[in-house]
Amino acid sequence: MSHAFPFSAIVGQDAMKQAMLLTAIDAGIGGVLVFGDRGTGKSTAVRGLAALLPPIKAIKGCPVNSATEADIPDWANVADREVVEKPTPVVDLPLGATEDRVVGALDIEKALAKGEKAFEAGLLARANRGYLYIDEVNLLEDHLVDLLLDVAQSGENLVEREGLSIRHPARFVLVGSGNPEEGELRPQLLDRFGLSVEVKSPKDIDTRIEVIKRRDAFDQDRAKFLKSWAKSDEAIRKSIIAARKRLSKIRTSDEILKDCAALCLELGSDGLRGELTLLRAARAQAAFEGSSEITRAHLRAVAPMALSHRLRRDPLDEAGSTTRVMRTVEAVLP
Incomplete structure (x- = not known):
């Protein structure tokens, strides 16, 4: 069972939830940018949505979540070719992440000595067929912004070092959140987000009380709270599956x-x-x-x-x- 706060239990923030549901139905829309106050449920919504999405079928142990044996990259050392179900991946890209951690690292010495493609997959590989979440995306370093623009355009991650190259699929729904008071987003990256919503803290007392009640109930008895919202989340899951088939x-x-x-x-x-x-x-x-x-x-x-x-x-x-x-x-x- 997932331990994320139930998506259906999030109070208000209808535009944000709607945008995330649309990208769950059609990942080709291009991701969601959520700008607004701190503590308005941005990261909670991302994790809640991922928890209710249907699982993906992937080759067990594949670093890029390949759906079939034919999709496994030649550098991936995957011993077991069994197809298993796994939760839709949600990968956080922290602001301080190095480029190697994001794109992956080539072992040059091993490659030159043994002639093998030795590659340690990065965050982009783990996010393939899932979600890549960047909190405070407007504060992301320029070189990582450029990198994300390239990957978002091609759907592929290419790593080149010392004449060696590794490539793998990197198709994911990009979700970025941030506070506009802390800095603007570069226009090139802004344009790459399919949808954009603004979220604000609720202004009426009743709504704020309901937010507090639900969060407190979740913290006090998580299992009970998850059980009480399981049917609501399941209904959304079924709607997403039906919408995908109808699209x-x-x-x-x-x-x-x-x-x-x-x-x-x-x-x-x-x-x-x-x-x-x-x-x-x-x-x-x-x-x-x-x-x-x-x-x-x-x-x-x-x-x-x-x-x-x-x-x-x-x-x-x-x-x-x-x-x-x-x-x-x-x-x-x-």
Whole structure:
């Protein structure tokens, strides 16, 4: 049994939970950036979601969680080729991590002496087919940001040292969290996140009391609390599985594509990544709701999280980016 705080027991923070569920349905959306106050359940939500996700099937002992024997890298010394079920990996990338710890380390001496590819897998290998979580992502060192951009683009980690090279798949949902008061995120990395949400501490007393009650109950008797929320988490798990199966069958009309383009043009978002992410997120939302086609309601539901971090700054408009998106959605998609 997982010991993470149940995803379904998290009070409020609906946008954050929605964004994470959408990436669980379609990992191709491109990850989630969660900016907001400390202590608002950002890391709790990541671990809670991973705990309720269906397990993955992987070769036992494979350092990159290969699904089949054919996928095992040639450098991996895997003795047992048994396929087992294992929890969806959630790997933390700490701010102080060295590059070798992140990408993996080549044993040059062994490679030269014995002609073997001796490689110690890093965090990117462990995160393959799962989640890579970076707390305070806005404080990440530039060279690690560049590295993550390359891997996010290619879905592959390439390590080269002294003329030797190792490569392995590195496809994961990137989840970053941070406090905007402590520094901004580089635009290149910001654009790599599919969805972005802002979380705030609840302002009403009743909500804050409920947060305290649930957290205290979890700390006092973890087993009892987990049992009391098991059915709710199981219902979400079943919804995710059903939505994944339904995803490829969701219909998309030309009118919806026109709406995506019109919305992004009106907002002035750069490139076409905004339209593509908006479309994928709306499709995942439709699949989660059990719909057979994408509607404007689905676009409205996901537009703020898909587009708010892609806007150019407007010095004449003091409204926040989420507000600007919602205002534009109301005008373009009445």
